Amino acid sequence: MATIGDVARVAGVSRSTVSYALSGKRSISGDTQRRIQAAIAELGFTVNAGARALATAQTMSIGLLSQFHQDEFAPAMLQYIRSVCDAARQLGYDVLFVTDGDGAGAVKRITSSNQVDGVVLLDVTHADPRVAPLRAARQPGALIGLPSDTAGLDVFDLDFGESARMLVDHLYGLGHREIILISPPEHVFERGGAYGWRFRDAAIERAGRYGIRIHPHFGESQQPAIGVNINAVLDARKSATAMIVHNDATVAALPIVLQARGVRVPDDLSVASLYSRDFGRIFSLPYTAVESSPDKLGRLAVQQLVRRILDPDQAGPTVVKFIAPELMDRGSTT
Amino acid sequence: MATIGDVARVAGVSRSTVSYALSGKRSISGDTQRRIQAAIAELGFTVNAGARALATAQTMSIGLLSQFHQDEFAPAMLQYIRSVCDAARQLGYDVLFVTDGDGAGAVKRITSSNQVDGVVLLDVTHADPRVAPLRAARQPGALIGLPSDTAGLDVFDLDFGESARMLVDHLYGLGHREIILISPPEHVFERGGAYGWRFRDAAIERAGRYGIRIHPHFGESQQPAIGVNINAVLDARKSATAMIVHNDATVAALPIVLQARGVRVPDDLSVASLYSRDFGRIFSLPYTAVESSPDKLGRLAVQQLVRRILDPDQAGPTVVKFIAPELMDRGSTT
DNA sequence: CTTCATCGTCGAACCGCTTCGACAAAAAGG
DNA sequence: CCTTTTTGTCGAAGCGGTTCGACGATGAAG
DSSP states (O other), X not given: XXXXXXXXXXXXSOHHHHHHHHHOSSOOOXXXXXXXXXXHHHHTOOOOXXXXXXXXXXXOEEEEEOOOOTXXXXXXXXXXXXXXXXXXXXXXXXXXXXXXXXXXXXXXXXHHTTOOSEEEEOSOOTTOTTHHHHHHSSSOEEEESOOSOOTTSEEEEEOHHHHHHHHHHHHHHTTOOEEEEEESOHHHHHHTOHHHHHHHHHHHHHHHHHTOEEEEEEOOSSTTHHHHXXXXXXXXXXXXXXXXXXXXXXXXXXXXXHHHHTOOTTTTOEEEEEEOHHHHHHTTOOOEEEEOOHHHHHHHHHHHHHHHHHOTTTTOSOXXXXXXXXXXXXXXXX | OOOHHHHHHHHTSXXXXXXXXXXXXXXXXXXXXXXXXXXXXXXXXXXXXHHHHHHHTOOOEEEEEOOOOTTOOOHHHHHHHHHHHHHHHHTTOEXXXXXXXXXXHHHHHHHHTTOOSEEEEOSOOTTOTXXXXXXXXXXXXXXXXXXXXXXXXXXXXXXXXXXXXXXXXXXXXXXXXXXXXXXXXXXXXXXXXXXHHHHHHHHHHHHHHHTOEEXXXXXXXXXXXXXXXXXXXXHHTTTOOEEEEOOHHHHHHHHHHHHHHTOOTTXXXXXXXXXXXXXXXXXXXXXXXXXXXXXXXXXXXXXXXXXXXXXXXXTOSOOEEEEOOOEEOOSOOO
């Protein structure tokens, strides 16, 4: 493997000159520049990332922490992962992808060993154990999902409250006066998935303001429980004319369950949900829904993280940004 | 940030002694050992991964290359990613996850800059552009998916030929004499996804041997094209009694499409496919299928890769391992 | 024709850790 | 009791880069 010393020798200059030619931090004469480039090409030289990281105290990679819970419905996760990776790469960063069961330990490990310049946490819960070690780390952190304490960290999330209100408004405007709400499974609430109650509470509050009825239920995360659950709910709420589904697993299975039951959408039941365009495409979902924008969230998180990496002080106070929901009308409501 | 020098000073020993205490490569007296541990605890010292990597020429991380093609059906990918990450972590390696559009460039970048000790390539195609730069790299590589030239690299893949034969055998044994085969979309064949033709050719060959009819068709990758396609195929092959689906996107959408068409499985049509247990669970798929074992493939690839990293010479000649398919009978065939 | 910047280059120090050879002290062997 | 071996520790060199200060050469200003 060629080192910068080899390049220097072949080009007949000192190592520091090669380094400056590479970084452009000092001016180099045209002739020298050319000899160095020739030597680099001849030797097939590439900078050793580890050595550079040691010297500059910059690894040019960020950590991405993703949890895979038992019984969790993961497909949507991939979109966040992708957008984070793409955004990072675009800014010149590589991604260290960590899926340790012990998320807090993983955060401590990669930050304290200086393997990364910053960390993105995916799917952050209310009392997420990864937040404390990240806050304690030297590196900045960006979260996707809202924890109880956001001090010292940048947070990005969909505005679930506004999403819920938007959907209730939409259905109310169409004349619906009794609505079923399928929330995430109970274990998501227990684990502290704040988006669950942020959405539900806002929906209930809004329905209350309109004086209409809303029936909140937990979703299930796996078949056949999903089908059983939906059927039970529909049986129990025969007079409801619309359903809001705030759960990936349920909405993915919904078309089949409804078809099996002989329920036509939107003739018999109006359905509205919350998922991303890509998610809907993958599962062939025909429902009017709030766009969950994983691509936008991932990008924003990374951009802010990199801003902080480059200029820890100038980047200003930490941010909590709820991105505005957007309703995609696919005609599943009347 | 505490360095090994700080620990040495606090413990009253030399830096090398601390290093040996950490690695256990030379014996250390009990007393010294204790003082060093105390100093480490007091200072909250962690080894700087970059510095260690530079000194040992080992990064303790592996690269994982994943491509996201336009219009590709990605959910299954996540299972490979997960199993690779889990296996790597279990062996003490972190994962540098790379999704660059330019896969070949990415391989060159992370290997020549010594960011990783080895590389796993996901979803390898027949003439995969990433294979050549990986072969040229100093680091070993493991592939999931079969390229045309496997020289110098370990390859792991499901035995698609045997899978196809197993499914044809299964249906033939149940009395079926005319079978529809839905292969991956045409663009997968064009891109060189060898699993497409490996499966199809074997199925055709086997059907030929039995003297039964098989109708190969390409699948589609997105709704609504998938539904249109399946309906067209079923219309064109009215006398077929069974269908083999070798395509994630199609099989995921199949329940809905068949239900809409009023086709009951297995009464009207026997259906067999190829996907993983988890994939089936996510999409609520009820079909008898060959298990695609992404978890096993990921694990095998990583284990072999690490074996080669640890002992480049002793690990023996490169391996091409087709893992044996396993039929999961879910009762969708009669 | 001095004086002073500016430009281009070099040498040395440093980033934080590992490892080799050396060596004194303690333990084992004859 | 004197070798010989083993044990525990140290200093220095090296991994492959970056960066700072110094310095001669060149050009501009007075």
